[in-house]
Amino acid sequence: MNMSQSKEKEQEGGVYETIKVIAQALLLALVVRTFLFQPFFIPSGSMKDTLLIGDYLFVSKYSYGYSKYSFPFGLAPFDGRVWSSPPERGDIAVFKLPKDNSTDYIKRVVGLPGDEIQMINGILHINGNAVERKRIDDYIEKDAYGNIHKIPRYIETLPNGISYQTLDITTNGSLDNTPVYHVPADRYFMMGDNRDNSQDSRVLSEVGYVPFENFIGRAEIIFFSIEDDQPAWMFWKWPWTVRWDRLGDVL
Numbered sequence: 001m002n003m004s005q006s007k008e009k010e011q012e013g014g015v016y017e018t019i020k021v022i023a024q025a026l027l028l029a030l031v032v033r034t035f036l037f038q039p040f041f042i043p044s045g046s047m048k049d050t051l052l053i054g055d056y057l058f059v060s061k062y063s064y065g066y067s068k069y070s071f072p073f074g075l076a077p078f079d080g081r082v083w084s085s086p087p088e089r090g091d092i093a094v095f096k097l098p099k100d101n102s103t104d105y106i107k108r109v110v111g112l113p114g115d116e117i118q119m120i121n122g123i124l125h126i127n128g129n130a131v132e133r134k135r136i137d138d139y140i141e142k143d144a145y146g147n148i149h150k151i152p153r154y155i156e157t158l159p160n161g162i163s164y165q166t167l168d169i170t171t172n173g174s175l176d177n178t179p180v181y182h183v184p185a186d187r188y189f190m191m192g193d194n195r196d197n198s199q200d201s202r203v204l205s206e207v208g209y210v211p212f213e214n215f216i217g218r219a220e221i222i223f224f225s226i227e228d229d230q231p232a233w234m235f236w237k238w239p240w241t242v243r244w245d246r247l248g249d250v251l
Contacts, residue, residue, distance in 0.1 A: 038217060040094055046192035047106060048167055049139050053228035059094050059217035067213045069096045081213055087188060090162030092219040092251050095210050107200050111189025122168055122176040132157040139167055169196040178202055186212050222249040
């Protein structure tokens, strides 16, 4: 074997090793994304101020077990759910919209199978009992024109003791008074924390009751957050556009 042939073999071996390393890395990323954690981006303000536009968070895929929606493109060799653990009231969960079984939504679980849910004068009622709601301060928001808006903010505490903040933009909003919703078996009632700006289970024609099978995972931690009018790829602006105080927030 001459020097030229030896060099070619070394180059081929180097290319092979590079391809193998890339393939292994992609396989590992696929396994982590499918079975452990999946990153999600928040594109809307329906969960303010718990989640803001521009937040990036990790969702634990193992929290509720696995269904076909846990896998890329819904490719799973089984029906239903395996190693299942039902969502708890108060969880922030990502799920596939029942209307099309493809769009990702993120909301809070407020109603369990068999519950009766109703909104009366902006107050959440579960099984005929008003959920405790305490006025705290205002959420301060600046619009695109620099105008300051103050939005009433509350602490809501569910029957199991889980507390979180909600916003009430409009008094007597369109979803502040509703009929009684009877949550069917194996279905869950989901609501956004930004109560007057959330299309959720209160809108039966668009979201409605969410099947357990449609759950993807539970929101766990914010790992990155950037101002909602700034693209994340402009890394040279990060010192000024990243919301440093939100990084590492546990949900």
